[in-house]
Amino acid sequence: MSFEAWTCFIAGMQNKPADAKGSAGPDAAILFEQVTRRHAPARPPALDSIALAIPARQFVAIVGPSGSGKSTLLRMINKLDSPDAGSVQVENEDVAQADAVPLRRRIGYVFQGVGLFPHMTVVENIGITPRLLGWPADQIDERVDELLELVRLPPEMYRQRMPHQLSGGQRQRIGVARAVAAKPRIMLMDEPFGALDPITRDSLTQDYRSLHDSLALTTVMVTHDMTEALLLADRIVVMRGGRIVAEGPPDKLMDNRDPFVSEMLETPLRQAERLQALRQR
Amino acid sequence: MNDQISEAWARLPGYLAGHVGVSMAALALGLAISLPLALAAVNRPVMRSMLLTLAGVVQTIPGIALLALFYPLLLMLSALTEATFGKGFSALGFLPALLALALYAMLPIARNTITGLQGVDAAAKEAAVGVGMTRWQALRMVELPLAMPVIMAGIRTAAVWVIGTATLATPVGQTSLGNYIFTGLQTQNWIFVLFGCVAAAVLALAVDQLLALVERGFRSRSRAPIAVGLLGLAAIAIGALAPAAIQPRADYVIGAKPFAEQYILASLIEQRLAEAGATTAQRPGLGSTIAFNALAANEIDAYVEYTGTLWANQMGRTDVKPRAEILKDVTTWLRRNHGIAVAGSPGFDNAYALAMKRERAEALGIRSVDDLARHARDLSIAGDYEFFGRPEWQALRDGYGLAFRQQREMQAEFMYPAIDSGEVDVISAYTSDGRVAKYDLLVLEEPREVVPPYDAILLVAPRRTRDETLLAALKPLNGGIDIELMREANLQASDGGAPGTIASWLWDRMNEKKPSPETR
Numbered sequence: 001m002s003f004e005a006w007t008c009f010i011a012g013m014q015n016k017p018a019d020a021k022g023s024a025g026p027d028a029a030i031l032f033e034q035v036t037r038r039h040a041p042a043r044p045p046a047l048d049s050i051a052l053a054i055p056a057r058q059f060v061a062i063v064g065p066s067g068s069g070k071s072t073l074l075r076m077i078n079k080l081d082s083p084d085a086g087s088v089q090v091e092n093e094d095v096a097q098a099d100a101v102p103l104r105r106r107i108g109y110v111f112q113g114v115g116l117f118p119h120m121t122v123v124e125n126i127g128i129t130p131r132l133l134g135w136p137a138d139q140i141d142e143r144v145d146e147l148l149e150l151v152r153l154p155p156e157m158y159r160q161r162m163p164h165q166l167s168g169g170q171r172q173r174i175g176v177a178r179a180v181a182a183k184p185r186i187m188l189m190d191e192p193f194g195a196l197d198p199i200t201r202d203s204l205t206q207d208y209r210s211l212h213d214s215l216a217l218t219t220v221m222v223t224h225d226m227t228e229a230l231l232l233a234d235r236i237v238v239m240r241g242g243r244i245v246a247e248g249p250p251d252k253l254m255d256n257r258d259p260f261v262s263e264m265l266e267t268p269l270r271q272a273e274r275l276q277a278l279r280q281r
Numbered sequence: 282m283n284d285q286i287s288e289a290w291a292r293l294p295g296y297l298a299g300h301v302g303v304s305m306a307a308l309a310l311g312l313a314i315s316l317p318l319a320l321a322a323v324n325r326p327v328m329r330s331m332l333l334t335l336a337g338v339v340q341t342i343p344g345i346a347l348l349a350l351f352y353p354l355l356l357m358l359s360a361l362t363e364a365t366f367g368k369g370f371s372a373l374g375f376l377p378a379l380l381a382l383a384l385y386a387m388l389p390i391a392r393n394t395i396t397g398l399q400g401v402d403a404a405a406k407e408a409a410v411g412v413g414m415t416r417w418q419a420l421r422m423v424e425l426p427l428a429m430p431v432i433m434a435g436i437r438t439a440a441v442w443v444i445g446t447a448t449l450a451t452p453v454g455q456t457s458l459g460n461y462i463f464t465g466l467q468t469q470n471w472i473f474v475l476f477g478c479v480a481a482a483v484l485a486l487a488v489d490q491l492l493a494l495v496e497r498g499f500r501s502r503s504r505a506p507i508a509v510g511l512l513g514l515a516a517i518a519i520g521a522l523a524p525a526a527i528q529p530r531a532d533y534v535i536g537a538k539p540f541a542e543q544y545i546l547a548s549l550i551e552q553r554l555a556e557a558g559a560t561t562a563q564r565p566g567l568g569s570t571i572a573f574n575a576l577a578a579n580e581i582d583a584y585v586e587y588t589g590t591l592w593a594n595q596m597g598r599t600d601v602k603p604r605a606e607i608l609k610d611v612t613t614w615l616r617r618n619h620g621i622a623v624a625g626s627p628g629f630d631n632a633y634a635l636a637m638k639r640e641r642a643e644a645l646g647i648r649s650v651d652d653l654a655r656h657a658r659d660l661s662i663a664g665d666y667e668f669f670g671r672p673e674w675q676a677l678r679d680g681y682g683l684a685f686r687q688q689r690e691m692q693a694e695f696m697y698p699a700i701d702s703g704e705v706d707v708i709s710a711y712t713s714d715g716r717v718a719k720y721d722l723l724v725l726e727e728p729r730e731v732v733p734p735y736d737a738i739l740l741v742a743p744r745r746t747r748d749e750t751l752l753a754a755l756k757p758l759n760g761g762i763d764i765e766l767m768r769e770a771n772l773q774a775s776d777g778g779a780p781g782t783i784a785s786w787l788w789d790r791m792n793e794k795k796p797s798p799e800t801r
């Protein structure tokens with residue numbers, strides 16, 4: 001996406017696809033029902049009676065300031081955290097009843113730290129979940145090459161590299177490849193591109209969005225960057241103090257009158273307008 | 282000197298095998314214990330601090346004390362298993378050394394394992410869980426490999442400590458490079474002491490460098506240094522252990538307490554057995570009680586003991602009887618209570634006595650302990666570490682009313698130079714010690730006979746009491762060595778002679794004297 005298109009998009013939102021399956025339904029890929037989580041009894045809850053349904057193939061961005069509970073919410077989907085009250089369901093299975101290990105193997109997970117295993121090559125890193133699932137070695141190799149192509153890193157150049165021989169952007173691409181290696185239907189992303197420079201970040205987010213579409217994934221992405229959310233997601237969930245204060249497709253969110261939400265939306269818009277003004281001078 | 286060096290080289294294969302064997306086993310056991318403990322403790326703060334505190338406390342116990350502590354402990358356990366299952370085990374040598382050294386290895390391994398695991402990058406740990414590893418898979422595939430360089434550094438420290446401390450395993454009966462050091466210290470054979478120190482240091486350095494190579498391999502994630510390091514370690518292990526493994530087990534094991542006379546007599550017995558075509562091994566440097574228990578348990582086949590030692594230490598007697606009666610009582614007691622046979626007495630005694638520099642004694646008009654008691658207030662006395670705790674000293678002190686100005690404990694080797702330089706006035710001496718003559722000391726008369734006699738006797742293990750070869754080998758020693766001859770032999774040892782050489786010399790002298798055997 002060019003800079004021009006980008007500013008234009010921020011201002012107007014007219015080329016954003018409308019939310020197709022925004023409403024909650026029994027067949028939601030991920031379903032939160034009255035989920036409450038307290039890290040410490042004395043402190044206010046990290047999550048307070050959250051209800052949220054995410055349909056299959058939707059790209060949902062969870063936006064909010066630090067400490068709003070967005071990461072806690074995400075980590076409940078692959079059982080890295082558990083609710084004190086309420087339930088979380090993934091593909092109609094109660095997470096509380098599910099065995100965490102197989103659950104995590106069928107959910108892709110990318111986070112800001114990336115967490116590539118520093119003692120493993122690129123091939124070993126990407127192939128880890130298939131290996132844990134007991135795929136045959138030749139099938140893993142084939143899959144790794146396919147994924148390297150997918151994240152646009154030539155396999156013959158990158159297969160045998162160690163993580164410390166990669167740039168930040170390349171590492172994050174490998175991180176994404178590793179997360180989708182075992183063909184998950186659900187992807188969880190926690191500030192995945194936060195540590196990257198703007199240009200790398202832009203190209204990566206674009207690439208990821210097309211991956212989401214082509215692989216028919218359900219993606220839940222946590223970010224504190226409203227612009228990124230507006231540009232990428234089908235639906236935005238705004239959180240504050242452990243509660244959902246607003247949610248909806250980007251264009252609908254624009255109409256929200258909640259002062260906190262408008263404040264969050266105002267900032268990128270104001271910046272876009274100022275950039276536009278600079279360009280026209 | 283060349284003589285000593287060649288004798289040192291000749292003993293190297295046996296000592297090195299013992300040293301490498303016990304060190305490797307201790308390191309392996311230390312790893313097997315502390316690695317799982319550290320893994321279990323890494324995320325449990327209470328257990329973690331308990332483990333590290335405990336391992337730290339063990340580290341503060343001096344090596345020699347830790348080794349010595351295990352002997353009575355194992356002896357009790359062995360008695361217990363014998364009572365319960367009808368079968369005991371050897372509390373001597375390998376086992377106490379193994380356990381004590383394994384304990385020593387624990388601290389660096391446990392500490393580094395915990396530090397290493399705690400230092401693993403949080404992102405890698407989160408990713409391990411995130412990609413769906415079980416707790417065990419995360420540990421095996423991610424955390425342990427990443428902590429490996431730090432863990433290896435701990436293993437390296439442990440290896441060097443264990444190899445160093447293994448030299449102290451000699452007194453509990455484990456053959457090690459420490460045999461050079463203990464034998465050398467007792468016989469003033471500095472070549473042996475130096476040889477033992479250098480050999481242990483070279484071994485420790487070699488192992489350290491090879492483990493450093495392995496550590497570097499883990500750090501740089503390259504296989505070649507790891508392989509080279511491990512191959513080098515395997516080569517050391519095979520090189521040290523194979524010759525001893527090929528060598529058949531010795532037919533007879535002769536014990537020796539840690540002083541020159543014992544080494545000479547043990548060598549003499551070995552030479553007689555070798556002459557009869559038997560193979561032998563020596564367990565040198567055993568403490569009194571350890572030697573006796575080892576003989577009673579058939580772990581050694583023979584050694585030279587002294588009647589007074591058994592009378593006071595083993596039989597717990599405080600009274601004193603005439604020489605012949607004590608020998609008779611001791612012999613009966615040994616046979617009845619332990620099935621041990623007395624195969625004769627060489628004919629000298631090695632009693633505890635008080636000795637003074639002759640000219641100083643003459644100047645003060647001291648000839649007996651009675652005379653000494655009158656001057657004791659102005660004089661200082663030195664004894665070896667054992668002396669002041671022994672009933673003989675109590676008997677002397679109480680029997681003659683001895684009260685010295687100063688009482689000092691020192692290694693026997695340093696008592697003689699100390700009395701020679703006038704640093705102390707009286708020392709506890711042994712009657713058969715060659716240095717009594719060398720330093721012109723006067724052994725004070727003991728008219729009240731409060732100290733029991735210490736006649737040397739040849740003890741034979743219960744299972745060997747009818748062993749023709751052993752009895753025949755011991756026979757010429759019976760009545761064959763008088764006090765002057767033994768003193769002369771001991772003096773040669775204190776001048777740095779090798780026990781084996783002195784034993785041959787002694788044998789020649791014994792045969793010269795044969796026509797008129799001298800006994801007292």
